[in-house]
Each structure stands twice: as structure tokens, then as C-alpha cells.
Amino acid sequence: MATVSCPRCHQLVDNQAISCPYCRTTLKAYGHPGIPLHRATGDGYLCETCTYQVDDTCNFPQRPYAKDCTLYQNIEETKLDLEQQHHSNGFAVNVKTWVKRNQTWLLLLGLLLVCLLFVIATS
Numbered sequence: 001m002a003t004v005s006c007p008r009c010h011q012l013v014d015n016q017a018i019s020c021p022y023c024r025t026t027l028k029a030y031g032h033p034g035i036p037l038h039r040a041t042g043d044g045y046l047c048e049t050c051t052y053q054v055d056d057t058c059n060f061p062q063r064p065y066a067k068d069c070t071l072y073q074n075i076e077e078t079k080l081d082l083e084q085q086h087h088s089n090g091f092a093v094n095v096k097t098w099v100k101r102n103q104t105w106l107l108l109l110g111l112l113l114v115c116l117l118f119v120i121a122t123s
């Protein structure tokens with residue numbers, strides 16, 4: 001059984017638990033274990049570090065003073081994800097542009113190989 005620490009009383013509880021058995025804090029949204037409910041820790045609001053606040057796409061009524069939210073998406077994590085994506089995309093793009101730039105040479109090399117094979121086969 002995987003456990004998480006309750007954001008309020010810090011007791012270890014089952015990570016599928018809908019509410020904390022010790023302090024009754026709601027841990028999941030709509031009573032569904034598959035929907036995590038994010039909670040602000042301390043005095044801050046979730047929206048302060050949320051991607052949807054920064055890109056202004058959130059239309060939840062509790063914004064920008066959400067203390068808990070099902071849609072919360074940490075901005076730092078999103079940035080990291082994007083950077084990683086960018087990185088892998090960058091490599092593929094690099095290969096593509098290299099091939100494009102050297103297309104003629106690659107073609108000539110291919111022809112040369114074919115000729116070579118032909119010569120070997122017929123001799």
C-alpha cells in the first residue's frame with residue numbers, strides 16, 4: 001500500500017484515501033481516488049505557482065485565491081517538461097536540417113555505392 005502524508009496533520013495515509021482518517025481533511029476531489037486534490041501549504045495560494053494562472057487560461061471562480069484545486073499544475077514542473085521536450089525535438093530537427101543541407105552529397109554517395117556494387121557484380 002502506497003502512503004502519502006496528510007497535508008494537514010501529516011499522518012501517513014493510504015494514497016487512495018478519499019479523506020484523511022485522522023483529521024477528516026478531504027484528499028481527493030468528488031470522492032474519487034483518481035482525482036487528486038492539490039492543496040496549498042502554508043499561507044500562500046495555489047494559483048501563485050500555477051501554470052493556468054501564469055498563462056491566464058484558468059476560469060475557476062476560486063482563482064486567484066485557491067487553497068485547493070483539482071486542476072493545479074505547478075509552473076516549475078511544466079517548465080521542466082517543456083525544456084525536456086524542446087531538447088529532444090531539437091535533436092530531431094538538427095538531424096533533419098543536416099540531411100537537407102547535405103542532400104546532394106548523400107545522393108551522390110548513394111549513386112557511387114550503386115555503381116560500385118554494379119562493377120563488383122559484373123566483374
Ligand code: SF4
Pocket residue numbers: 046047050051052053058059060062063064065066068069070071072073
Ligand atoms: S487551476 Fe486552480 S490553482 Fe490554477 S489558477 Fe486556476 S484555480 Fe488557481
Ligand SMILES: [Zn+2]
Pocket residue numbers: 006007008009010011020021022023024025
Ligand atoms: Zn489528516
